[in-house]
Amino acid sequence: MPRPGQAGATTIILTQPRRFDLDMQTYMTAVHNAENIDFTRRTKLYDLYSEILMDAHLRAVIDKRKNSILFAPVEFRRNGVPDDIINEQLQSPWFLRFISDAWDSIAWGCTLCQFFMDGGWINYEPVPRKHVDPVRRLILRQQTDITGDTWDKFSNLLFIGDKDDLGLLAATAPYIIYKRNTLADWAQFSEIFGMPFQEYTYDGNDDEARRRIISDARNQGGARIIIHPTDSNFKFVESGSKSGSADLYEKLTERCNSEISKLFLGNTLTTEASDKGTQALGSIHMEVERLIGISDRKYLLNILNYDMTDTFAALGFDTRGGSFEFVESEEVDPEKKMQIIEKLFNMGLPISHDYLYNQFGIEKPDNYAEMMNRQQPDPEPAPITKSDQEPTPSEKKKFSNWLSGFFGDARRDRALKW
Secondary structure: OOOOOOOOOOOOOOOOOOOOOOOHHHHHHHHHHHOOOOOOOOHHHHHHHHHHOOOHHHHHHHHHHHHHHHOOOEEEEEOOEEOHHHHHHHOOHHHHHHHHHHHHHHHHOEEEEEEEEEOOEEEEEEOOHHHEEOOOOEEOOOOOOOOOEEHHHOOOEEEEEOOOOOOHHHHHHHHHHHHHHHHHHHHHHHHHHHOOEEEEEEOOOOHHHHHHHHHHHHOOOOOEEEEEEOOOOOOOOOOOOHHHOHHHHHHHHHHHHHHHHHHHHOOOOOOOOOOOOOHHHHHHHHHHHHHHHHHHHHHHHHHHHHHOHHHHHHOOOOOOOEEEEEOOOOOOOHHHHHHHHHHHHHOOOOOOHHHHHHHOOOOOOOOHHHHHHHOOOOOOOOOOOOOOOOOOHHHHHHHHHHHHHHHHHHHHHOOOOO
């Protein structure tokens, strides 16, 4: 089956995003067009999304949330055993791009991808969203069309998302609009009240003096200039309340940023410092963000394990009897790991030297046996009756001496890897 854009298939005429000044009227019109019952039109809305994604804070919070799944490896297992053939495909570049595009359906509302084989590797092409009518399942030739070809005739298309969902960006757009307009006003405020100006006065009846002053003022560089007759008054009238100060603009900008952070991350303390933040509150915010990350993982696993099963089968990969899973990291902080080993040692539990070498990234010396023979073993520690009993200072010293003796010669002969 030919792919969209190729001979024998639907030809899509692409149009660059239309950049425009943002205001609430533009936003409301775009939303109304997208929610039209008879003919949903998302062109203006998606152009609006492309525009607001130029905001630095929005891009930062999206990348922060998306990176929690992009950096987590995915593995296909059948009966608990990894499938090397499918996992080889999951380690190729197309899969990382797909995870990113699949997550974008949360922000944009939907994503339509067409899969195909490319030289033994799975590959895909996302269909431009402005040419997709998710409600009537149509692919549009031009972005302004109201009719098109049904995508059901393409057997290798995968639709991700919900046909009526406008995505998180729909709720984000008002804050970007307010923020951008506020920053523009703030810049103008800074230009007016933050830059000094030169004031020239002249006799209102002396035109020659006025011309000389204008000529002199033009030769003074780029400083702001005020010229007025001596018999007229000129002064800046500042607002007596906070509404006329820079503090208002800054607070409104910060509020917009915090609302965007809460929308995508569920919190604000993991992206910005706060004078009201505490360690306990920060831990709660981190937990909320962690739960959102778990939700995103489940969302993507449902796509892989349910929506993509037919796609994998059509491409020649049998996923029956298996499932895709995120591989959980088992890394432990080295300091915490050392504390665990110390407690085990003080309990009298034998610890393998090879285990210590592997855990702490230290290369085992070639003359290991000879070095160990030169060392005098420490006496066995006294048994501890309670597993949770804290070691005494003398026991801690024993462990420190034992560990120092174990790694001491290794450090002199070999460089550490960590």
